[in-house]
Amino acid sequence: xxxxxxxxxxxxxxxxxxxxxxxxxxxxxxxxxxxxxxxxxxxxxxxxxxxxxxxxxxxxxxxxxxxxxxxxxxxxxxxxxxxxxxxxxxxxxxxxxxxxxxxxxxxxxxxxxxxxxxxxxxxxxxxxxxxxxxxxxxxxxxxxxxxxxxxxxxxxxxxxxxxxxxxxxxxxxxxxxxxxxxxxxxxxxxxxxxxxxxxxxxxxxxxxxxxxxxxxxxxxxxxxxxxxxxxxxxxxxxxxxxxxxxxxxxxxxxxxxxxxxxxxxxxxxxxxxxxxxxxxxxxxxxxxxxxxxxxxxxxxxxxxxxxxxx
Amino acid sequence: xxxxxxxxxxxxxxxxxxxxxxxxxxxxxxxxxxxxxxxxxxxxxxxxxxxxxxxxxxxxxxxxxxxxxxxxxxxxxxxxxxxxxxxxxxxxxxxxxxxxxxxxxxxxxxxxxxxxxxxxxxxxxxxxxxxxxxxxxxxxxxxxxxxxxxxxxxxxxxxxxxxxxxxxxxxxxxxxxxxxxxxxxxxxxxxxxxxxxxxxxxxxxxxxxxxxxxxxxxxxxxxxxxxxxxxxxxxxxxxxxxxxxxxxxxxxxxxxxxxxxxxxxxxxxxxxxxxxxxxxxxxxxxxxxxxxxxxxxxxxxxxxxxxxxxxxxxxxxxxxxxxxxxxxxxxxxxxxxxxxxxxxxxxxxxxxxxxxxxxxxxxxxxxxxxxxxxxxxxxxxxxxxxxxxxxxxxxxxxxxxxxxxxxxxxxxxxxxxxxxxxxxxxxxxxxxxxxxxxxxxxxxxxxxxxxxxxxxxxxxxxxxxxxxxxxxxxxxxxxxxxxxxxxxxxxxxxxxxxxxxxxxxx
Numbered sequence: 001x002x003x004x005x006x007x008x009x010x011x012x013x014x015x016x017x018x019x020x021x022x023x024x025x026x027x028x029x030x031x032x033x034x035x036x037x038x039x040x041x042x043x044x045x046x047x048x049x050x051x052x053x054x055x056x057x058x059x060x061x062x063x064x065x066x067x068x069x070x071x072x073x074x075x076x077x078x079x080x081x082x083x084x085x086x087x088x089x090x091x092x093x094x095x096x097x098x099x100x101x102x103x104x105x106x107x108x109x110x111x112x113x114x115x116x117x118x119x120x121x122x123x124x125x126x127x128x129x130x131x132x133x134x135x136x137x138x139x140x141x142x143x144x145x146x147x148x149x150x151x152x153x154x155x156x157x158x159x160x161x162x163x164x165x166x167x168x169x170x171x172x173x174x175x176x177x178x179x180x181x182x183x184x185x186x187x188x189x190x191x192x193x194x195x196x197x198x199x200x201x202x203x204x205x206x207x208x209x210x211x212x213x214x215x216x217x218x219x220x221x222x223x224x225x226x227x228x229x230x231x232x233x234x235x236x237x238x239x240x241x242x243x244x245x246x247x248x249x250x251x252x253x254x255x256x257x258x259x260x261x262x263x264x265x266x267x268x269x270x271x272x273x274x275x276x277x278x279x280x281x282x283x284x285x286x287x288x289x290x291x292x293x294x295x296x297x298x299x300x301x302x303x304x305x306x307x308x309x310x
Numbered sequence: 311x312x313x314x315x316x317x318x319x320x321x322x323x324x325x326x327x328x329x330x331x332x333x334x335x336x337x338x339x340x341x342x343x344x345x346x347x348x349x350x351x352x353x354x355x356x357x358x359x360x361x362x363x364x365x366x367x368x369x370x371x372x373x374x375x376x377x378x379x380x381x382x383x384x385x386x387x388x389x390x391x392x393x394x395x396x397x398x399x400x401x402x403x404x405x406x407x408x409x410x411x412x413x414x415x416x417x418x419x420x421x422x423x424x425x426x427x428x429x430x431x432x433x434x435x436x437x438x439x440x441x442x443x444x445x446x447x448x449x450x451x452x453x454x455x456x457x458x459x460x461x462x463x464x465x466x467x468x469x470x471x472x473x474x475x476x477x478x479x480x481x482x483x484x485x486x487x488x489x490x491x492x493x494x495x496x497x498x499x500x501x502x503x504x505x506x507x508x509x510x511x512x513x514x515x516x517x518x519x520x521x522x523x524x525x526x527x528x529x530x531x532x533x534x535x536x537x538x539x540x541x542x543x544x545x546x547x548x549x550x551x552x553x554x555x556x557x558x559x560x561x562x563x564x565x566x567x568x569x570x571x572x573x574x575x576x577x578x579x580x581x582x583x584x585x586x587x588x589x590x591x592x593x594x595x596x597x598x599x600x601x602x603x604x605x606x607x608x609x610x611x612x613x614x615x616x617x618x619x620x621x622x623x624x625x626x627x628x629x630x631x632x633x634x635x636x637x638x639x640x641x642x643x644x645x646x647x648x649x650x651x652x653x654x655x656x657x658x659x660x661x662x663x664x665x666x667x668x669x670x671x672x673x674x675x676x677x678x679x680x681x682x683x684x685x686x687x688x689x690x691x692x693x694x695x696x697x698x699x700x701x702x703x704x705x706x707x708x709x710x711x712x713x714x715x716x717x718x719x720x721x722x723x724x725x726x727x728x729x730x731x732x733x734x735x736x737x738x739x740x741x742x743x744x745x746x747x748x749x750x751x752x753x754x755x756x757x758x759x760x761x762x763x764x765x766x767x768x769x770x771x772x773x774x775x776x777x778x779x780x781x782x783x784x785x786x787x788x789x790x791x792x793x794x795x796x797x798x799x800x801x802x803x804x805x806x807x808x809x810x811x812x813x814x815x816x
Contacts, residue, residue, distance in 0.1 A: 032699030036706065039363070045737060047437075083357045084509065085491055091509055150540060157548050166351075166536050166545045167511070255536040255545075257510030265354070270699055 005291060012287045016280060017069050023279050024065050027272045034082050034270040055082055068276070078280070079273035081266075088277040092259065096281065098168050099258035102250070103243035105174060106181035111236050114186035118193025123220060125198065134194070137187040149180040149253035166255035177254040181247060185239050192235055196228035203227070229300050237293040241286040345815050347530040348798075351542045351551040355510055355535055358493030361479050362437035367718050370476045371807045372533060375515065377479030377498035378522075380408055380427065381470060385803045387630060387722065389474050393422065393499065393522075403465040403760040410456040415520040416482040417503040424458040429483035431460065443472045465758045467765055468723035471632060475721060476807055501526040501811035510535055526811040546571060546793055553798065556791035557672075559617035565793045575619045575791040576804050579719035581626055582676060583784040585705065585741040586712050592663055593711060598655040598689075599780040602712075603641040604648035605683045608785045615675045616788060623787040626719075626730055627773055633724035633756060635770035637777040645686055652687040659688045667691040668713035670698045676785075677714050705741040713741070716788065724769045728753050731776055742781035749775055 034057065035048035052058050056067075071077040078088045121130040140148075156176060157165035167173050200206065201224050209219050248260035259278055266274035298305040352368055361373035382392035391397065394408040414422040434444035446469075449461040462469065472478060485497035496504050499522065502515035515531040534551055536542040539558040543565055545551045556562045556573070566573050586593035586602065593599055608622035624641040627634055649658065657663050667684075669677035674695055681691045691712070696704075704710040719726055729739035732753050736743050752772040759765040790804050797816040802809065 030700070031703040032697065033703055033706070036702050037699050038357070085358075085493065086509075094508070095510060153541065153544050158544050161548060164550060165548050166534065166541060166550050252538045253541055255534075255538065255541055257508070257535065261537065262510060268697060268699065 114189025
């Protein structure tokens, strides 16, 4: 088990130069000159040349790439932002917690809501609860995220004045953004849970269990849910991963200074060091989550555990 | 039976939900009803407080509160002494002697001396912002602690107004040299002192108690970053912030109905225009460029795209620029003239041409109207929606046909025309790649001529030529829109930036 996890981590370290290469390549070959963007329109050609020289942009692509990888891998130095001239890693560490809190709470409430209602609507298939929850799931999965965010902003901040509209200072600031994430994502998990549960309750072993006289509760929670759990957990992990880098719309609507908006701004400003470092940090997070999911399979499914132990 | 009960329940729930929504608003619960504080929402993060490396209008406006200038320009464009008590200009117009006020303090407690002024000028020579002006300063003499003499290499009519402009703050020599990252630790003589900054979140300032004009009435000044203009509007209505920059005209329309909020819009120095690449077909031909100028329905752009917050504009020169002269050629919407000119250039609706029109997100709607106007004279424009930095790169390399953009005319002087028309600036400001030795010479003469009468005559010749040659097609002056709580006193115009020291609560 531990050996497996270690192997995965080692594999991942080898992946980092590859990730850097892709981002480096994309940033380099899209048009836009950082010197122009950062020094502004009034900069003379000479000043721009000096800027490029100071930032090391006058060197060739392979040289820049190699020196960056060297600095990251051996010195853990992610460079400084072209724009603010501060160490990139400081800026990222400042923004990462907000994004992680948002993603965690979003994933938590999505799974809580999605899995519980999903089970309920599968168990009571074709009942009114099933109809309402399926309808709600389709509704929330279809409406655009920014619309939901803005509507909640109008209702709860502007109309009732009970929740703040901007910023990320207290837990209250996270209520609306978390809700804006939770609704659409829980809708997805709900639909997935429902269909998987419907599939498993029709399996032979469930019928057998019923025949043995096992109570309905234990059948659902132990026999059916545990078997349906693997795809749900995978989906949850993917959700969490995409929330880390992809909650940009929510971050923008609620003015949360998170990593998502930070990357987008950096791409616009051609602030390559920030884009690179943020991508690496996100990739590390994403891989760790995937690893955790793989490991959790073993806990849920004894068959997989047995395979690891071999 | 069970079913009807269920429906009743649902009906009741719906009634409660609707009822809750129609209850009159309970008033903002999170409002910062703090009379000591002013919170301003801004769209993006200032990159630096080193004004001389400022990249956007935002940094210039924040900088207005950190720094003071030797001279000061009032709303009517008159120049007054500020950090300087008085100044003298030698008869040949080359030597400027500034006598500084005594006892002016920097935020770090040091007194401002002539050496700081001299240092600022030297520092400015290296920076993009000031170098245009400072590179013309030949010699800087510190006569005593409170007197500094600047000798120019050649006469420069706009010198005083540029010394008074936002781009000429006085820096503390000691503070700049003390740290490596001065841009993050600014020290000025201005009304507000830098306190702290959280990137992407907020920047805090505090009124400077020892300001030479006395401490500002509002004690704390906070800039909060709210990227979305709709969210900023909500934040103003809930009272989270006190003052916002409105970048989306439809937000202004919503806020106008709220009687606790004042929405103010003013003409500024933001000019929107089309750049036509004079080196490439088909806009090599001046006739076609003139045709474009006649084809633009400027009123429609202002009315529909800017929702009335703007004015039509047909030239890059604005009347309040020093040295301005009324051009002989004026452009207005004239489809017949446009079609006739286009026909002379070999383009008509019957034999149309296809061109690529570059625009960025904020000018996309402008571009759509322009596209329609151009189609009327046989120019079928294909809109390329690009990131601003991509447009700039294409503009710099001359790798485009036409592009839409805007510019803040920071210097209120005709000298700024150099940026757009001087062949030296091909590859940067002169995106149309306009290359005319005659106008280059006139721009040079205009810069050095000190007699206002003669200067206006020079610029008259200049503007007549470029208006006729039409490498650009200006179409609008885009107004600034600001919205703020109705109980804020803001008497000055926004055209020169906001000076928070002149703002107070009622």
